[in-house]
Amino acid sequence: MPSPGRSFRWARRIFLTLLSVFTLTPLFVMVSSSLKPLQDVQGPFHWIPSTLTLQPYLDIWTTVPLAKYFTNSLIVSVGATALSVLIAIFAAYAVSRYRFRGRKAFTVTVLSTQMFPGILFLLPLFLLFVNIGNSTGVALLGSRGGLILTYLTFSLPFSIWMLAGYFDSIPRDLDEAASVDGCGPLHTLVRIIVPAAVPGIVAVGVYAFITAWGEVLFASVMTNATTRTLAVGLQGYATQNDVYWNQVMAASLVVSVPVVAGFLLLQRYLVAGLTAGAVK
Template sequence: MSASAEAHRLLPRSLLVTVTVVLCAIVLVPTLYIVLASLNSDAGVASGEFWPSSFSPASYRRIWTTADLATGLGNSILVCALVAVASALLGTMTAYVLVRYTFTGRVTVLRGLVGLQSIPGTLMLLPVFVLFSSAGNYLGLTVVGTRWGLFLAYLTFALPFSTWVMVTYLRGLPRELEEAGRVDGASTLRILFRIIVPLSLPAIVVSGIFAFLLGWNDVLFASVLTRPESRTAAVALSTFGATQEGGAIPVYSQVMAAALISAAPVVILYLAFQRYLVGGLTAGGVK
């Protein structure tokens, strides 16, 4: 039975259409309002206009100087892209070892990967800050306020999840493929990068995207571990919105424009890799 037939069997067609329309409206109506508000004037948005009396892209031009969004976007894209690549690569190699080899402590490591997902990031903020601050005293390294310090913080939280995603996926790959490679004289690294990685591309993309989003959506760690020259887009947007609250006319239109610009890289990322997402998210769910 197809998915559509199964859905019609569970719900009457009229109810299914109603639920679909309501869910789409919940997502699309706020998005439409943000787009319209970004094309409206600040005074028009403040007065409660839903449909602008006049359309103007002025907010998209002003936001680059009023919020310094360019620096934040550049830092976010650089740090989050590096975190996504590093966590996907390290997670794949770590998962391959955990799945294909038996050694003392293997089960403990697997359980630890699951347990780490239950620790709130807010509990780790102070320990991470103290650790990074101490590195400057004991190692002579400046970590707090740098992009690579933020990279290390995000990688710490992204790597366990990426590893677990890859563990789940690699368990479903047949060992015969690797055995055939060994018969042909391939080394372990050659098998990993020439056989396992191409077959695991959907899961690698999913783990990379989730690692990217972890850093892109973060405000807490980026607020503490960065300086003005290294702050991310989320911090720039949060700071800009907070500093404009006491103005005579809040710059709602510019805030909406900045929000859309900040969301654009994530939307592009999903559109570019959408064909891998379904396979990667559902992989390993059925054994």
């Protein structure tokens, strides 16, 4: 294959440089603003802070109960991720390995749920949780458990579809070899398929976690002051009298750390999982 010409290489460098500047500029503004006193942020913008301070990173924990919001988001995101991955593994295995009546209808239904905006499900879920609470006494509305179930409605269908595609890429000879050795379907899934599908499972888990971690619409309606998550709790830095922009920037950077760290640690699994899951 011939190497690209000199003009192409220069065009590529210019394009990548512009793309990097476009991507990193907002991040630089966030970091710069988070290190300024509030009066400097509210005044004319300067790229380089005249006064550097770490006080906003200390104040974010007292201006709003950020630690409680962080804990709520962590519990809800981990719970939704664990349930999505666990249920999706069994459902995707059935779709990938078995032919049963209603299989095509089930697959189409799972995919069709991704075409509708989340706001269409907001009112039905709200009324459903209210009726369940009135009839059974189980308070789903305003609880972490209710929010976890809510997030399953849009993370689980995609997880099933993606894992089914990944399971299809695993040779069926492994299933047959396990069957010859006396393994049943469940044993084959746990001992053979799941270890071979680790990249796909990790990709599904990362997707479910990121979706739950940054979700705003359902969290703003389905939570209360006790169960509020980070995506909603960050609004507390805007009061009737003022907006603590330096603390908003600092808090946004802090709450992004778990997602960025997890993505970097699991990047090789994520790329492999998305590549194989897309080939179906």
